Amino acid sequence: MKPALFTSTGLQKHFGGVRAVDGVNLAIEHGQVVGLIGPNGAGKTSCFNLITGLYTPDAGQFTFNGKPYKPSSPNEVARMGIARTFQNIRLFNSMTALENVCVGMHCRTGQGVLGAVFRTPAQRREEQRIREQAMALLNYVGIAQYADYLATQLSYGDQRRLEIARALASNPQVLALDEPAAGMNATEKLKLRELLQRIREDGKSILLIEHDVKLVMGICDQVTVLDYGKVIAQGTPAHVQQSPAVIEAYLGGLHHG
Amino acid sequence: MDILLQQLINGLVLGSIYALVALGYTMVYGVLGLINFAHGEVLMIGALTAFSAISALVGINPDLPGWLLLTSGVVAAIPVCMAVSFTIERFAYRPLRNAPRLAPLISAIGVSIVLQTLAMIIWGRNYLIFPTTLPNDPIVLHTFVPTPEADYERIVSITPIQILIVVVSALLMLALTFMVKKSRLGKAMRATSENPQIASLMGINANSVIAATFVIGAALAGVAGVMVAANYAVAHFYMGFLPGLKAFTAAVLGGIGNIYGAMLGGLLLGMIESLGAGYLGQLTGGFLGSHYQDIFAFAVLILVLTLRPSGLLGERVSDRA
Amino acid sequence: MLQIESLSVAYGCIQAVKGIDIQVAQGELVCLIGCNGAGKTSTLKAIAGLLPFKAKQALFKHDVNLLNMPAHQRLRHGMALVPEGRGVFTRMTVLENLELGAYSRHTGKQASKADLANDLAYLLDTFPRLKERLNQTAGTLSGGEQQTLAIARALIGKPDMLLLDEPSMGLAPMMVEKIFEVIQQVHLQGMTILLVEQNAHIALQIANRAYVMDSGLIDYTGLASKLINDPRIRETYLGQAPA
Amino acid sequence: MNTRISDRQKQIAGFLLVAVALAALPWFASMLGNSWVRVLNIALLYVMLALGLNIVVGFAGLLDLGYIAFYAVGAYVYGLLASPHLTDNFEAIAALFPNGLNFSIWLMIPIGAAVAALFGVLLGAPTLRLRGDYLAIVTLGFGEIIRLFLNNLNAPLNITNGPQGINMIEPVNIAGVRFSRTIEMFGFEVPALHLYYYLFLALTLIIILICMRLQCSRIGRAWAAIRDDELAAKAMGINTRNMKLLAFALGASFGGVAGSMFSAFQGFISPESFGLMESIVVLCMVVLGGMGHIPGVILGALLLSGFPELLREVVVPLQNFLFGEVLVDAEILRSLIYGLTMILVMLYRPKGLWPQRKGQHANGVRGAT
């Protein structure tokens, strides 16, 4: 078996007295969708922030592609192949949807000042490629018709899609999504699920934080459940769903059985 | 020893002046996030108004006691400053509440030019002599015995007006802190500063809160203006520029938006300048003199901000994603 | 309680709400559902006074004219909004946020301090997480915690009418249940509620009536119990294949 | 196919028209008086400055209140290398260059730009972690530090000649044509002012081109991303540190070019030309014109530098015309109008006179799908 694409062991982060992340082990295999769920304030987003270099862990190690990995700064993380979206949408508001996606491609392109100033053929080719790919990505997530809209002009759900397209633009191996379905209705969630499915089929791994249990259970290969920063269950969706600890802390009455 | 003590007093006085101006600066910044470039000009208006008021009183009765004159100066300056500030807030800043971040800044610069010019029209271009209100003679705090190396009058002194400045700025800081921390207005100010829209959902009238802040800030500027003019005994349409700049620096040094920060920043800046001017030459063996005082002050500022990006007491904006 | 005729909202040239009528009777729980970009948030913001709008008539409690009334006055008349995207004061502590929620209670009739303390205690009991975090700045709360705080903050103001914009967004399942319990509870205690919700399933279960919005227009309106079984609604909003 | 060609032709025709107009401008201006050519020249310098600052403030969103420092650096680099000051004061240098320092202008401009860029990076480095107004005060401080150094470095070694400034700076000299007084060219009498105009215009056009190309490149997008949301930009793989430093360096280098040209044009420089107010004026140009939008910024620079001079011509005659006498002193009215204009422009055009228009405002039947 191939080694896991990404692992974390013993991940810890404390804020004052709050143990936001407390010894989390995670593993993402190639082409898998891994769910990260748990009650509010369990530490899911904090985990993301640790993985993507926004926070520095108090303890713990990562490996990525079998090698030890130290997320020094967020831009390095993106370059290495982990892209993310944000729980509270953070798009570039003065830019159009298309430009937002173009920015996502930044770390996969390389033309510098001179290229831009002299419009070298290489630069023009690259620029062409950026536009085409960005457009293709907007198409992919289904908002191509809004390519020329400013990001702020999109509705909440479309902004979420745009964030996904922007994250995909860096051609990541791992796509980390923080509550992509928030603010979508059931039908739209189904469409989102199709999209995630497609992304997975295109060979990317997904790390997914989501509160919509149906979505998580429907798409994830593995699920990790956090509570108070600790892993309280880990395994297949079916397994996790049965765990009394998870029912107690997270699912509650609605989802018995 | 006498020199060091005196320099510390100099720093304290200068710092208190900076702090006094910085308090108003920081309040307005705290609620609007606006660098109110016109704050120094409001101070100038305060000083010149007090000048006119006091001169008029002296004209009527030259034997009025100094404290009465000074008080009337302050009493005259405050409402004028408030009115001026209210007007500029209403007409030059409020319409820009939702404009891009730098628009109000430019408007403020425009206001500052206009106020200076108006003052030039009203009070003329010449330096005005601020009437003596409190006795000009120093109060000697301590006398050192002259030694053969230092056989001059070794005194450590402070003037009544300087004592007043230190006391007033400390009192105003306390009053402001109390207001911001404890009162309803204070709470409304902090909410408005963070998000006026959401604040309005709490039933807070953002416009009046902001206007109130401006007016309070203006009152502070008025007091500061009178103190500055009374201390240096001159007033001039351009006198607001430098205090405004220093106060801005002080407010940022302490953490802009924070009242203790303004006080701390002001005092610190005063001390830095005072000790810098006094000792840079000695410390560097005459290589750097007092002309490097401002460079020194800015260098300290830059150093502080590189270590603490939001000032000494500023809130650290934690970036949550 | 709320009577709005021909409400329209525009962002520059984009017409987000195109002349809709909304009525909410005293003590009713009405829900407003619709796709992304249908104009629900715009409608709520307009009613709460955060957006300029046009309307033939906009009355609250029969005689309070909402046209041209600045947002901050509405709370005095008893209307509160939990905005989309939470909108907590991130630089203030949880407690201060809650105190701000009660800001307008000082001016109202029921100004008793003891009352306030009671309500606070009750809310903190309902949302124990907030109690744990009482002196933490709200900006460092997790997304769901912030959402909870936003709801609690609106409730502590004791409004007569509550506008909720997607209160369940970002909440864990158990928390969703809890929130809807609370909504139902305050509703039973007599609060009038206008609820925008993507989780149409739950929303329709607790609502009396519902409006369905699409592209800035009201498509449908009717009793919630009817709508929940309407095949078209089921298909477009509940994610269920036509039966 | 057909229409495309004619479009192209139209473009070329328009281009030629603009080119002719720009070339003829100083000749028309000098009909009104040579001072207008001088005003034009200074305006072009401000355009360069505003475009440079626009990179930092408009593109990358970094509020810089000390930008004039780079202008000063450029000016002093040129001033020192093209005046007898260094050879007069340092024997070693005099020995090295017995005939005085006379470097080619094609060397001087890049040197000015490079040294300024170096200072840009120096300023940028400590400010990387700062946001918004903290950045503003640090840059303000930096600008003042530079000015104070220029003002004070006359002792113990007389490097800058302190407050007295540097005089006798050689005018520009291109291919043996020395830009001083009036020059005979192809049988024409061309005043030096006009030659400077063409030189400044050429440099300005180059800077405009660079700005435009950068803005719609990968780098321009990265700056815009940083401006909108630095954290998200980082998460998208943008090395914000390098990008910010690049913005500072490029912006500074334009300032340096403008500075060296100022130095040559004026023949005399002293620290008082590089005070805080100058930084603020350039910032006003950028914001008033339309931050981030190149044509807007150019407009802002032209207006704010030309407007006071225009007022100078108008204020007195206008009063005479209206009231038959001068009621308010010209300079007072001038300052008043200047200040009020700044306020009014912001009130009525908060995004600037000519802001960037982006996005789909007009045909927005959104959500109809």
Add this chain to the structure above:
Amino acid sequence: KEVLVKIGHIAPLSGPQAHYGKDNESGARMAIDDLNAMKIQLEGGTAKFQLVAEDDAADPKTGAIVAQKLCDQKVNGIVGHLNSGTTIPASRIYYDCGIPQITPSATTPKVTQQGFESVFRVIAHDGVLGVALAKYTVSDMKAKRVVVIDDRTGYGQPLADIFVKQLQANGIKVLERHYTNDKATDFAAILTAVKRVNPDVIFYGGMDAQAGPMLRQMRQLGIKAKLIGGDGICTTELTRLGGDNVGSNVLCAEGGVALSKMPGGPAFEKRFKARFKTDIQVYAPFVYDAVMTMGMAMKAAKSADPRKYLPKLKDIRYEGVIGTIAFDEVGDVRNAAVTLNSYGPQGKFPLKVMN
């Protein structure tokens, strides 16, 4: 018939130095009126003098634009600018258009050392004043302990430098040098530092607006030293600015002969006050004389054409309110008298005239 003669005058009328600028302009206005009253006959008719007053905001760049503007207008002569920093770049422009320029107040020696034959100065330059002051300090005051403060402007710094150099030449080493700026009002820190070395003389290179408050603060700190300085502080304004701290403890040098000692001096002062309802700030008498001198040269040449009156200007000898005006080869006022003044209950009074 009338011949229009335009005299350009440039000084900062806005910004922090506006009060000096307005003062200068007023001096020029008085001179223009006086010239008109004299009905000077030129070729072609009676001269009608007109003042073209402009504002340079003390900014060298603006100064150059205004200079060009006056060139375009073909004014017949220039009186200005106020500051050395604006005068230097502008003088090149005037020279290029062949318009004679007399500066009444730009005192940096450099102004007349650029090799422009049409540039004149009616005031003693800093070199003259600095040297005179240093000599006086050594020989008359017999000072031993001297401290120097300057305001780091193009006026204060060179003046202080020259003073220091001359003192050194006379065998006295300055104990310490300190610095401030021309917008400062607080000098407590440097004065306290000065106090440590217990000087008997403090030299200040700068203007009265700073010297006034400085004197107050010296008193507050118990500094007994005398304050000396150049024409920038040698004003009647100083008695207002410094209040009762200005007395025999202040010594200052100004170019020319004391106004009160000149035949037309007191009258000038009275007329100035009556007309402009304000005190003379600093340089108004110099401006007055500069304009008059220019007018006299035109009168002598019977022409306002620069080419014709410039030679007359070079050789002029005119009795002005500040003394006799004649120019040396570079255009500086010849044998500029230096008056040392002090202050008493009646205000400024001359102590000694040095040549």
